[in-house]
Amino acid sequence: MRFNPRARLDTSRVRDAGGGGRTSLGRAGSRRGGVGLGLLASVFLRVGWKGRIAIALAAVLLLTVATCGGPDLLGLRGQTAYSPGRMADADTGDRYAHCRTGADANADPDCARVAVENSLTDYWADELGGDFRPISSLTTFTGGVTTQCGTATTAVGPFYCPADLGIYLDTTFFDDVLERELGGPDGGFVEFYVLAHEYGHHVSNLLGYLGRVRSQDTGPQSQTTRLELQADCYAGMWAHHATTTEDASGQPLVLDLTRRDVDLALEAAAAVGDDHIQQQTRGQTNPETWNHGSSAQRMRWFTVGYEQGSLRACDTFAADRV
Template identity: 60%
Template sequence: MRFNPKARLDTGRVRDRGRGGGGGGFGGRSGGGMAIPGGLRAGGGIGGVLVVVLFLVLTQCVGGGGGGGLPGLGGAAYDTSRFADTDRYESCETGEDANNDPDCARVAVENSLHDFWSDELGGRFQPVDQLATFSGSTQTGCGGATSDVGPFYCPGDSSIYLDTTFFDAVLERQLGGPDGGFVEPYVLAHEYGHHIQNLLGAMGKVRTQQGPQSDAVRLELQADCYAGMWARAATSTQDADGQVLISELTERDVQEAVAAAEAVGDDRIQQKTRGQVTEETWTHGSAAMRVRWFRTGFETGSLDDCDTFTARSL
């Protein structure tokens, strides 16, 4: 993946909160943390993420209410202005910066996703409030989160959160996922897909939380499909001045996305963490399902073809 050196980057929606404070009532081993659909709570040390991952790796923070958002969180009214922003992205100005710095590459990917979905949805589009990186722990519109949660989208404040150490510490080392330059863009595209679902009302369709045909699985597979849609069109996305943002996306990049999707399939995770596969507890879909739906989005580029909620076969 290569960025156009002439492209200009917009850092207005990308924030870094630095390292969150300890103590303060969430995370850690005390059992606090973010509520997870199905009654689990995110928390504990990095080893515990392999349990939490069944619910939250590349995932949603989804409540059961209609129209997106979690019950009682106030939706977009959640105030994030009190959180300090570090200067992590201050030097990210051009596509050349993105080619040389993974932090700036993150900005460029967010800009590309913003442009793609703005064109795709037209008047229905609203940008994410922020793509926020953090270390250790942070507060969100979905409650307190620690690094153990993995990357996630919070409909409570329309924001994407991630601790960037996740990719090496968890996805690669613990789950056996790929180590490549397009892995993080795939993850960000998946999480942005949840934002699109929030805008279009798909989150309000989630009633059943577990099982290979459950609504939760359908939600996750649709986000994978949306990630594929963006990847298909990535090299045509533009900055505010009409300069192409991404100059090259190779078949190797696509294969890295596919390998990442496989690594976070429920069956792969269960086999690695439990030594057996239990389909009735699936929340994200099998490795084959995730690859199939990413490929569907990549090959068709169609919102209609990504309608997993009406699909008879996943």
Template identity: 60%
Template sequence: MRFNPKARLDTGRVRDRGRGSGGGFGRGGRGGGLGGARMPVPGGMRTGGGIGGVIVLVLLFVLVQCVGGGVPGLGGGGGAAYDTGRFADTDRYENCRTGEDANDDVDCARVAVENSLHDFWSDELGNRFRPVEQLATFSGSTQTGCGGASSAVGPFYCPPDSSIYLDTTFFEEVLDRQLGGPSGGFVEPYVLAHEYGHHIQNLLGTMGRVRTQQGPTSDAVRLELQADCYAGMWARAATSTEDADGNVLISELTRQDVEEAVAAAEAVGDDRIQQKTQGQVTEESWTHGSAAMRVRWFETGYDTGSLEACDTFAADRL
């Protein structure tokens, strides 16, 4: 993946909160009510350290959005009810100005990917589109509109504050070392695109369709697979997205990049995680879908570029 050196980056929606203290939950404690649609894993909250304590999480996005997620005027609750601007912002992204910076620095690449997702979905949805409030990176722990979050949670989207949260150590510590997933350059863009897909679902009111939360054909799984499909839609069009001046943001996206996204989708399939963490697969507890499902729906989005084709709620076969 290469960025256009002449592209101008907008850091206005990307924030870094630095290292937090308290307010979240760590490897040895219980969650403090965190909800939100999350990238990595299925299952229930566990206490204690080790791989099970780190990656087995509760999926509470249904409760969160029913309590008050959404964007004002778009079928949800008050997106402004949580003040995302009250946290200090470090200078982590201060030097991210151009696509050349994005080619040289992973932090600036993150900004460029957010800019690309913003442009793609703005064109796709038109007047239905609202940007994420922020893409917030942090270390250790932080507070969100969904409660306290720690690095154990993995990347997630929080509907009440319309924001994506990410402890960037997730990719090396969990996805790579613990789940055996890929660590290539396009893995993080795929994850961010998946989380942005949850934002699109929030805008379109799709989260309100979730009734069943576990099982291979549950609404929760359908929601996650649709976010994968939306990620594929963006990947298909990524090289046509533009900055505010009309310059192309992403100059090259290779087949290897797409294969890295597919490998990441496989690594976070419910069956793969269950087999690795508990030695057996329990379909009735799935919340995100199998590795094959996740790959199939990412590729559906990539091959079709169609919102209609990504309607997992209407699909007979997942």
């Protein structure tokens, strides 16, 4: 993926919480849930990555419905919480201060992250029109972070919090978990697929799909699985249209998105399939406990979004089978 060197980057929604992850004051009044990419681990257990993944896949059956709408997938408990209205309180440092142009995005992965957020925001603003509202923030962190969905550690993996409309990304996830533990691919577009997936959860939230998921049913055809596959489909939609997105002045943001980029997204989707994670951690699979979809399902729905590029095609809740 290559960015337009002349494009101007908007860093207003991108923040870094640092290693401590404390982003604001206040109390989350109830237990809330976030929607994550695929590693649904208990945030209180200090065991190895594979242990956390295996425990999470079993424990998901015990989780309750989130009060904020949508499934309580992460099992987070309300603690000191981040308030999107108090951005100045965030421990942001200057991680993204140098990210000004597409040339910076081509040279620096932090700036590339900003450019992708800008591209996602521009695309979905055009696609949804009056139904659109941007995410409150994309917050990077290491070790742990507090949100209005509760407190999360690295074990959770990337996730979207519908309570504060924020996306949270531990930047160690891709090397430490996706690549080393799950055998996933290594490459720049892998992270972009993940960000597009989490932004897809935001779109599902805006369109009311997330609110439909009222029970913690599991399995290949469950509501929770359909929600996750819809986010994969929305990620494919953005990938299809990424080269049409623009900065505030009308300059193209993305000059090209290659077949290799798409292949990396598909490899990443396969690596976080429920069957692949179970095989890696348990040596066997149990479809009745799936809540994100198999590798084949995740690859298929990203492809549907990429090839058909429409909201109607990505309505996984209307499909007879996913």
